[in-house]
Amino acid sequence: MEPWVTRSELDRAPEGRLEDAAVEAMWRHRAARVIGVDERSNISSDQTGNALRPIAPEGGYDPEQHYLVGTVAGAPWFAVPAATQGPSASLRQLGGVLEETEADIATTAVALVNWHRVAPFCGQCGTRTLVREGGHMRWCPGCDRQRFPRTDPAVIVAILDEAGRLLLGHHTGWEDTRVSILAGFVEAGESLEAAVRREIREESGLELSAVRYVGSQPWPFPRSLMLGFVARAIGDEIRVDGTEIEWANFYSQSEVTRLVDAGELTLPMRSSIASRIVAAWRTGDLTI
Ligand SMILES: [Zn+2]
Numbered sequence: 595m596e597p598w599v600t601r602s603e604l605d606r607a608p609e610g611r612l613e614d615a616a617v618e619a620m621w622r623h624r625a626a627r628v629i630g631v632d633e634r635s636n637i638s639s640d641q642t643g644n645a646l647r648p649i650a651p652e653g654g655y656d657p658e659q660h661y662l663v664g665t666v667a668g669a670p671w672f673a674v675p676a677a678t679q680g681p682s683a684s685l686r687q688l689g690g691v692l693e694e695t696e697a698d699i700a701t702t703a704v705a706l707v708n709w710h711r712v713a714p715f716c717g718q719c720g721t722r723t724l725v726r727e728g729g730h731m732r733w734c735p736g737c738d739r740q741r742f743p744r745t746d747p748a749v750i751v752a753i754l755d756e757a758g759r760l761l762l763g764h765h766t767g768w769e770d771t772r773v774s775i776l777a778g779f780v781e782a783g784e785s786l787e788a789a790v791r792r793e794i795r796e797e798s799g800l801e802l803s804a805v806r807y808v809g810s811q812p813w814p815f816p817r818s819l820m821l822g823f824v825a826r827a828i829g830d831e832i833r834v835d836g837t838e839i840e841w842a843n844f845y846s847q848s849e850v851t852r853l854v855d856a857g858e859l860t861l862p863m864r865s866s867i868a869s870r871i872v873a874a875w876r877t878g879d880l881t882i
Pocket residue numbers: 716717718719720721734735736737738739
């Protein structure tokens with residue numbers, strides 16, 4: 595499995611968003627599209643819940659409320675914090691069914707709206723900050739600092755044993771049959787490689803030999819970036835922590851198929867990077 599290539603056609607317009615006047619012109623563009631994101635991070639969707647339901651911009655451009663996601667084939671897309679009218683769906687639902695460009699738009703819209711909701715004040719001096727660069731930066735008039743959206747990195751790891759079996763673990767608090775590969779947040783001052791080894795040691799007692807990066811997924815709930823890895827375990831003696839992970843086992847591909855078909859195992863939901871990694875392993879595409 596090679597690191598993933600994105601096929602999104604979203605152009606984030608890093609140059610075009612620097613001046614308010616340029617962003618305002620995009621708001622007035624006849625092909626401009628607006629996506630509403632409500633307080634629960636739900637997004638305007640069509641009746642089926644399988645596609646976005648953008649509307650045309652209404653009223654004048656307000657830099658504090660109208661965030662430029664980017665352009666697609668020349669058409670500007672904006673995100674606005676809004677009570678969604680009509681059908682809406684969560685990014686978790688939509689993420690598994692949207693095509694790649696719409697998924698990119700939806701994820702960016704949710705990430706921007708979530709950030710502006712929680713970051714109105716300067717963390718340094720407490721002054722209320724102002725939105726700049728089409729919603730990709732907040733500027734503090736009190737101390738002249740620029741504030742950018744914060745992303746919290748987390749690692750998610752497919753661990754294989756010598757036989758190529760995959761480690762799947764069950765979190766305390768999950769429904770009985772649900773399992774996934776193991777994950778955890780990167781700590782302050784820690785490298786991704788160190789985070790992978792620490793998290794896996796904590797949650798499963800396993801030490802790792804090879805570790806390889808496979809791909810990433812933004813996960814704006816509220817602001818994570820999931821970084822996917824595949825790793826080889828040294829031995830197969832599992833000691834779960836019992837607090838976060840209740841149980842974990844190595845499974846062969848045929849065992850997973852049999853247990854999923856029997857309803858005894860439930861794999862990660864389709865929109866997640868965990869699902870994509872597990873699917874790659876099931877088809878023999880995830881190796882180390
Ligand atoms: Zn400040």
